[in-house]
Amino acid sequence: MAELKYAPDGRLLFTKEMKKEYTILCPMMLPIHFELIKNVLEIQGYKVELLKTAHDGIIRQGLKYVHNDTCYPALLVIGQLLDAIKSGKYDIHKIALIITQTGGGCRASNYIHLLRKALKRSGMEFIPVISLNLSGLEKNEGFSLTLPMIRQMIVSIIYGDLLMLLRNQVQPYELAAGTAENEVEHWVSLLTAQYRKGKGLSRREMRENMKSIVRAFAEIPVLRVPKVKVGVVGEIYVKFSPLGNSNLEGFLHSEDAEVVVPGLIDFIIFKTDNRLEDSKLYGGNPFKDMVVRALLNYFIQCEDMLIAALRDYPQFEPPAGYRHIKTLVKDYIGYGSKMGEGWLLTAEMLEMIETGTNNIVCTQPFGCLPNHIVGKGMFRKIKDTHPNANIVAIDYDPGATKVNQENRIKLMLATARDHLAEVQTAENTAAGHVTV
């Protein structure tokens, strides 16, 4: 059994020995993306298990071991890990946990510490916790994020974004229910197989893969009838994670809406760009900035490839691209607001409105501090310039009930359907048709 080693500050380390023996448990956020990222880690020789659990026991563990005023994502992420540890499925002396850490000014940077506190309280402080971050926080001898790994993860995120976008745009219109979802599964396993052979990650292979993916989705038989389009923005975890947002996407689908969810890559670019903005605002180190700029450009190129892959298919709405949405938000909020989702959240709402998705659910954990500013704080300004914007803020919280959340979303949907009907009537009239 691996020996327990500690850093000088008392932190339990993840050792090289553990890399061989331990299974790393990873909480779930974005099913498609995380599955692919997991593969990246496995290629590097880590044993990884993605937690796919979704039951009430998770939040019970979270509430039991984490301060209840902490944000909902922390309760869920930590709850999901603890629930897995206690499930009896794993040898608890042969597991490690992994969790992301942004190092930003939002309290999310503290999840890892809350997780360690929770482990201690349940008498399991012998389980090492790995911080996954790009800021150089908390080094471990048995785990390091190398440049190739970062590149592969970015590629995985791009694949994930593309698959998510296509599924969202095809699923509501598919003739045979489940086709789009099957296509996603098909590609995830295909890409996984490629990864295992060391393929699919180069720029050329990426371009080819993406081309095939888009073609495959374009070939799914669909009937395009006008449907209400609903955008989802918000705090990153509750925006993406079905566990965090009571399966919001599923609910919107059941209400016959097309769901528009911005990809993950913009968030990564945004977090990188923040460093450059910080330098502009408060002064910085030109050398470091150069490195960051190179990274930023690389990320943007990747996103551009995604956009290019969609170019020949007018039926698909491509993402607007980071640079463009950054210009959209210029008159609304400063680029210095970087904590949490920062100005990006406001920008994503504007991006949606620009592309005709006026109906937006702004998801947030109850009491999320950045969202007071960039979410609810900006509604009024957005509505002043876009009177048709139909935005509803939904709080997610262990105490909030589905019935309450869904009722509010239904109100937004009722207004959305009215707008859709008006637009159609106007179009029909303009086209000289008789309205029914």
Added chain:
Amino acid sequence: MSVRIGLDIGSTTIKCAVLNEEDELIYQSYHRHMAQVKEKALELLGYIREHITKDQPVQLSITGSAGLGVAQISNIPFVQEVYATQTAVRRFLPDTDVVIELGGEDAKILFLTGGTEVRMNGSCAGGTGAFIDQMAMLLNVDLEELDRLSLEHEKIYTIASRCGVFAKTDIQPLLNQGARKSDIAASIFQSVVNQTIAGLAQGRKIKGNVVFLGGPLTFFRGLRERFVETLALPREPVFPENSQYYIAMGAALYAGNVTPMTVAEAISNIENAKSAAAVSVTPPLFSNREEYEAFVAEHNAADVPQADIAAYTGKAYLGIDAGSTTTKMVLLTENDEILYSKYSSNSGNPVPVVREALQEIYRLSGDRIRIASAAVTGYGEELIQNAFALDCGLVETVAHYTAAAHFMPEVDFIIDIGGQDIKCFKIKQKAIDSIMLNEACSSGCGSFIQTFASALGYDVADFAKLGVLAEHPCELGSRCTVFMNSSVKQAQKDGATVGDISAGLAVSVVKNAIYKVLRVNSAKELGSHIVVQGGTFLNDAVLRAFERELDAHVVRPAIAGLMGAFGVALYAKKQEKPEGSSLLRPEQLEAFEHKVSLSTCKGCGNSCKLTINTFSGGRRFISGNKCERPLGHKTDRETYNMYRYKYQKLTHINQDNPKGTRGRVGLPLGLNMYENLPFWNAFFSSLGFDVVLYPHSDRALYEKGQSSIPSDTVCYPAKLMHGQVKALLEEGVDLLFYPCMTYNFDEDLGDNHYNCPVVAYYPEVIGANIEELKDVIFIKDYVGLHRPKDFVKRIHTILSRHYDLTHHEVKAAADAGYAAYAAYEAELRAYAKEAIAYAEREGKEIIVLAGRPYHVDPEINHGIDLMLTGFDAVVLSEDAVTEPIDKNDIHVLNQWTYHSRLYAAAHAVCHQPHMQLVQLVSFGCGLDAITTDEVREIMESRGKLYTQIKIDEINNLGAVKIRLRSLFAALKEKEAAHG
């Protein structure tokens, strides 16, 4: 076209509207459904079938929050209720501009003209029909009486409008202090109005033709009066006939588009529908009746002997616990046997309850029994002590410990769940070592079970009994009452029985106590000898859930609900004076009178609203005061209070500025601007600006900005910023300067030096939501003071957009700013040094009131600093005593400047025997969920008491006072124990 039917199934009622082809209402009905949603709907449809539609096809749709579930499972069309309202109003009242609709648990505003917008209260907003019901219950009047009373009001009190729990904490002390019910009734309605306007309109003006809809607005004239007066509408608002049926009518109109069916079909659909059991259940509390009986027998062992009051002769000792909702009294013999006890709801005023009980005691005692000493504890301590001339008062916590120790001398942990609060104390070496009380937000205690019991039509004892043997207790969550309301609603929808809900509530209360208040996860962390008490623990379901959740065995005295009174009676015995008791005699009680009058204190700028109680014999009791001034006590000017010192300095900082030439710059006094003011003042003054401040902070300031606050769950300090900015604009400024600041100064106390997201970016919210800012230059750019050279360049660029300034001028101004900031810091340190020396010389306690820079604002700290000096302590702020803490002693990410100071101050306090730390936390401060646990850990690992006070817009310090008194009592005991 056929007959159209709309069913509006709300949280508490079911409404039905049937429309004929001319859209005329041919049938309507309104019933409370008592959670029997399906049954009531069937009953109603049955009636309609029999009397109206027979077997002809109809068009039917369902709406309402509780209707959603029924519609889904039975395949009947559903329409969202706000949408239904809109449909009805557009059809029947086409000239309407704005609709305000209050329902059982929802509040809505619809703007129909000039950009249609519909708003619904969020999941955290009370202030609706259910809230009014709850408040009426608290006042012990029926709804009609409440309405009638409100029309006779003379004054309006400030009652927190955000949620029922908050409002309750505001109203309870008003009642205990003897405020008039009519004034409170009107204040309740006013709070609903404020909530609607602030929470829903969010800056959008309510004007034009306004229509009022929904039950509460139909039934309460007083509520309408408050709305009309507050909105100051030029035209009378419309209260349409049938206003309570509008949603149902909207649903009926909507039904015009759906496929017809017969009522019989609808009935069979509903009957055959299987509810999807979405609510999770927990295992039953007891597996069978035998297990329950064994449990009861075991717990009945902890009892107190009784003595017959009709036979006893000798001395007796009286203890009164004047709690928030109930009054408890115990009379003991010299051998601590109970002669008499009383547990009674005080209906908002404990005085008549106590008087009546005393008269009864005197009657039963005859000449045989002499009350030798009498003492009181609880919320109403001072009122009752003054009213009946009791010998002494005792802080609640100590009273409870005294009682618990009587049953279990080695007790090391006590938890008391009462009507309104949860109190827990750890006992070490026979002294109270740490105290935990529930925060204003989680007062989901005993009165909460009671509220649900009566809402479901049960007596609280019967309700508890149903829970004990329930088969499938529901999982209802462990948050505040408002959230629970919706959980209960969902459980009912899913077919939970009343017993299941009762058991579920018991589990919720327990979890709330354990995880939110105690913050523990095993019994080991509490102690090995646990005593549970308080009326709520008399509920066997609660007791069982508690033992099960902690996997521990605890002692519940049979007099669990009387422990405070019992403890204070024991205390009275200990305090017996040779000259006997001063308690009012029977003849004095006979002539007893209690008058209440109101006045506003003119002692200082705080303008406290005073309630003056006058009793026969000239005894007086004044409440509502923050300091001792109105009581005629001398104010201790000699003592040191850093909060006042800072506030005085900051609010007068622009006094000696030279006259400016460049115009008037407004610097809002709020959030981080409090701390950076010395810098900005010197900076702008040096550049030739006149610095304008608005140095008054009070509730009115909050209300001034209330309508522009976009997020109702942001912290109170941020909310006050809106009023500050509006006030400055009214003062007339050319430039309003409020910069965004991601970073603070780096004080080398942590790994980074962030501001919290709200402090850092609130200027963005101000800019996006205060329209009047367009009339002035508003600068909200991002700046960082932590890098002086870069700062000069940056601020020069920013200011140059509007002013012609040279780099040299800006550099000089920045230098002046940094110098002023350093000088201010030096002054604070000197003051702290002096204060510490003074405290040591005079042997006084030093309280480090640890918070954030903006907590110096008297509207934010509510005068807690003054309360502390009232206890004869010296008050310092956290930044005055920081001492770098070893990195390894902090187990969280230490990267926010204000937090780093907290940890460093906690660390410093631990080295000083006569220094204590009290942490102030603003409600809604997400980051403090992390700091509070960490500061507590730092303090407790070093053997220090940790006290936390959560503050909000609530201006009631009753609970705070108990907490601080307990702290001082614990310190005293600790000292005595250590010699």
